[in-house]
Amino acid sequence: MAKQLEGPILPFLRLDTGIALPKFRQVQDQLRTAILQGHLRAGTRLPASRILAEELGLSRQTLVRVLENLKAEGYLEARQGAGTFVSAALPRRPAKARFAETGDDVPPRLSRIGVLSRGVSAEIGRVEPKPFLPNQPALDRFPFAIWRKCWNTVVRGGRAGMGYGDVAGELVLRQRIAEYLALHRRDPCDPEQIVITPGGHAAFTLAVLALADPGDGIWFEDPGPVTTSNLLRTLGLNLCLADVDADGMDVADAMVRYPDARLAFVMPSRHHPLGVTLSLPRRLALLEWARANEAWIIEDDYDSEFRYDGAPLPSMRSIDSHGRVIYAGSFSKALYPGIRVGYLVLPPALVGTFRNLSGLIHRSVPVETQLALAEFIGGGHFASHLRRMRSLYAERRNAFFDAGRTALAGLAALDCSDSGLNALVWLANGREDRAAQRAVLEAGLQCYPLSDYTIATTRPGALILGYANVPEERMKTYSHVLAEALSRP
Incomplete structure (x- = not known):
């Protein structure tokens, strides 16, 4: 017993x-x-x-x-x-127990990219969508019923979207994108030049992996989008910082300081966050530098759809006669961020390489999403949605400027560019923008400090606010809340 x-x-x-x-x-x-x-x-x-x-x-x-x-x-x-x-064959002290005894601060063994990624932030999309959240489209105005109909049309076909797709993206979607670019961006291309990616950042990653080695230089505008600069650093590139003024990237200065860079990352249609456009002389100088040095230009066509004074500006790719521009676009702002569909338009010489590399890394973007988007564009719904949103955002931009100019008098100066979804609020009296952001957040609103986007340059304090997600009838109320927050010491 x-x-x-x-x-x-x-x-x-x-x-x-x-x-x-x-x-x-x-x-x-x-x-x-x-x-x-x-x-x-x-x-x-x-x-x-x-x-x-x-x-x-x-x-x-x-x-x-x-x-x-x-x-x-x-x-x-x-x-x-x-x-x-x-079993006696098992280790007497399991690996987890041994690690616990050596301390939790012992880092795991990582690759070079893994090590670099530990020092940067990848948080995006987790911010609570409060009023004035930057880069946020008017999701309440998205045509859900039409989108659902397009999706149902695709899935009604049975197993069409259940297999692996073309590594470059579904041909019908590439055809629709090519038609859109030719008609609305004055930038015709062959559908075979297009590679579909899971979002804009995936497009940038693909371009960097295909065209540069760790340690190569890339021109990057300062200030510039922080998630993109973090991505480029994590991929091992050397950021060659170029100043930005009223005419966009200072190309002449970059040519003197970084003549041997391998890549240039530029937002010519609308710089984020300053909202300026790259002037034609600088565009031509940038193209000539790329040709002479066999360098490549990654053109991020940021917010090009939403221009309120005249037609959208032509892309740099449309005036590139030497095949040095890789054009990157996405549907995150034009439709909604969670769609996760981006694309590249490539010089013909790069198509084979990018197709193969995309297949190795991404395999394919979900086929049903691609087919539904192709149906949405082909049915004319995308162009109609853009027209409605362009009109809506123009109204909200004007309402924000009118309300903010009055409410923020003496506290800040408003800078609403003629395109995009955001505005800059330049703080008065040398106020530090991170402290101002904390006050705005405490008031129940949202914004980003400009200093988060700067790397080496020094600029006056400013806040980035998005007006596109705020109904016009609420703009005056929220502007007064913003003013009250900024008036606190």
Whole structure:
């Protein structure tokens, strides 16, 4: 009888009658976890199956089944005439226990990119959508019914979207994008020049991996989008910072300081966050530098759809006669961020390389999403949506400027460019923008400080606010709340 009582007490074994998992599986999983975590060490003898069965209120046959399964998996072993033991072949001190004893500050062994990624932030899209959140389209005006109809048209076809897609993206979507670019951006291309990616950042990543090696230089506007600069640094590139003025990137200065850079990342249609456009002389100088130095230009066509004074500006790619521009676009702002569809328009010489690399990295963007988007564009709904949003954002921009100019008098100066979804609020009296942001957040609004976007340059304090997600009738109220926040010391 004494032998039957030998073995450790196992207080961690608990049966939960409120879940669907069978009782034998609950015991089996808990014993396995206890062994892996070191609570039951190698060589430990378990209580007899009859004793365990009585303690847990199970049949002995059930416990025997559990022990036999764990023996088959290698966690337990039977010793003739002695009982059941935790397998002696397992490490006596599991890896998790050894790591805990050395301290939680011991970093894991990472790749170079893994190490670089630890020092930057990738948080995006987790910000609560409060009034004046930058870069936020008017999601309340999205044509959900039409989009759902396009989606249903696609899925009604059965298994069309259930397999792997073309590594470059579905041909019908590439055709629709090419038609849109030719008609609305005055930038015709062959659908074969287009590669579909899971968003804009995936497009940038693909271009960098295909065209540059770690340590190569890339011209980057300062200030510039922080998530993109973090991405480029993480990929091992050397950021060659170029100043930005009223005419966009200072190309002449960059040519003198960084003549041997491999890439240039530029937002010529609308710089983020300053809202300026790259002048034609500077565009031509940038193209000539790329041609002469066999460098490449990544053109981020940021917010090009939403220009309120005249037609959208032509892209740089449309005036590139030497095939040095890689054009990147996405549907995150034009439709909604969660759609995660971007694209590249490539010089013909790069198409094969980018297709192969995209297939190796991304495999394909979800086919049903691509087909629904192609249906949405092909049915004329995308162009109609852009027209409606352009008109709506223009009204909200004017309402924000009118309300803010009055409410913020003496506190800040407004800078509403003629395109995009955001405005800059330049703070008066040398106020520091991070402190001002904290006051705005406490007031229940949202904004970003300009200093978060600057790397080496020094600029006056400013806040970036988005007006596109604020209804016109609420603009005056929120502007007064903003003014009250900024008036606090």
